[in-house]
Amino acid sequence: MTDSRSAASVRTAPHRIPLLGHAMSLRRDPLEFMRSLRDHGDMTRIFVGTRPVHVVNSPELVRRVLVVEARKFDKGAMFDELRAHIGNGLVTSSGDFHRRQRRLAQPAYHPERISRYADHMSSRADQMSRSWRPGSTLDIGREVDRLVRANFFDALFEPAPPPETMAAIEQWLSVKHRAMRRALSPLPPSAARVLARRSDDEPHGRLRHLIAQRRGLADSGDLMSMLLLARDPRTGEHMSDAEVCDELLTLFVAGIGTVSAALSWTCHELARHPTVDERLGTELRSVLAGRLPTAADVAELHYTRRVLQEVLRLHPVWLLMRRVVAPVEVGGVELAPGDEVFFSPHALHRDPVLYPEPDRFDPDRWREERRAGLPRGAFLPFGAGNRLCVGEGFAWTEMTMVVATIMARWQLVPARRHKVRARVGTVVRPTTLVMYPVPRPRGAAR
Ligand code: HEM
Secondary structure (H helix, E strand, C coil): CCCCEEHHHCCECCCCECCCECHHHHHHCHHHHHHHHHHHCCEEEEEECCEEEEEECCHHHHHHHHHHCHHHEECCHHHHHHHHHHCCCCCCCCHHHHHHHHHHHHHHHCHHHHHHHHHHHHHHHHHHHHCCCCCCCEEHHHHHHHHHHHHHHHHHCCCCCCHHHHHHHHHHHHHHHHHHHHHCCCCCCCHHHHHHHCCCCHHHHHHHHHHHHHCCCCCCCCHHHHHHHCCCCCCCCCCCHHHHHHHHHHHHHHHCHHHHHHHHHHHHHHHHCHHHHHHHHHHHHHHHCCCCCCHHHCCCCHHHHHHHHHHHHHCCCCCEEEEECCCEEECCEEECCCCEEEECHHHHHCCCCCCCCCCCCCHHHHCHHHHCCCCCCCCCCCCCHHHCCCCHHHHHHHHHHHHHHHHHHEEEEECCCCCCCEEECCCEEECCCEEEEEECCCCCCC
């Protein structure tokens, strides 16, 4: 292109501090900071310490990075660091190896496969919600988190591994949670981050043992069978034991916190929007008529889907990143290998040009006629392109099963004077959600 310009010519966002760059703004209010960058154009430059990073702010440019020129990017420096914690699974790997692992992992997420897990999900949600008592105080975030973990391990392991293995995984996850938040933080490294890298590799031995025991056995219907049995159609190869172990560790960190955050936000939004909640209740009564949901209901629960879409619009991941591996032009700017690019689904999803009244919770904005004008790349809760979330179908099914099961029975009322804020980590979660369940009235279906 004749009119393209160099990366150095991109305008730097205001409030850069020598040596710290924009670290203070990122630390103070990362969501507001990412939103504010929109005001400086489709591409702007920030500094993480002394390191320059290009931030792209429009659906077109984000799509260019994620889809059109995807092969010219890998995931970047923070994922190199994350690899030290969770190995070289789908989230952290790149290039040919990532393509191969993706081919091998993909069949595990086939809709037919996922529909098998759906019944377990709704029956677990049913069990949990039957244990609630009208008017009792609930920490909804914690309830939902427990449920999502149980659902996930049901889907991953059939039969369940020995309790010591489960305990080691849970322990590892709680240690890794903090370490990952640091690894994926755009803030400059700290001593704590270096310390966090030194971790126990407790579950690895136990997982390898489990893998060795399960090798050669028939498909038991779980996700792990698929990882063990998958064959690369090009080479006929299976994943090695070490590769399966890395993929399992990757799934623990990618498939639990994300769903649990989305479901917690759903409870929060429904509790704050009684009209939406009532319409949801009406749909659930009419479609389910008192029975538990199954995978076949996902396509029929139209309003439930819109509610979840709106939750994912308002509360997506706040930051994703890439690193250039081959020269590439983005928005008229020439980027060179090593250059880093950030983008924020949160900022895109709150852009008033794309979404009028962007802070309003309005599931009807996802009606066919209203969403028609939305450009591609404007809604990215699961990313896009070759790194699109491999668990997207799983997540939709799980969210639908859980919401449909719980909300068919209960309305959630927030505790008075209980203030909820967004807590920004690798995902954005609500702070503690204190609520009272109230039995949903059994009115006639509309
Ligand atoms: C509401 C729930 C979820 C959300 C919002 C979510 C979001 C995302 C996003 C945005 C990415 C792309 C990251 C990037 O482009 O850098 C991603 C990738 C990924 N997700 Fe999810 N995810 C969810 C649930 C799940 C579940 C349930 C699983 C597993 C069962 C999962 C496994 C993965 C994996 C393995 C990747 C890496 C894919 C690759 O790079 O090839 N996710 N997820």
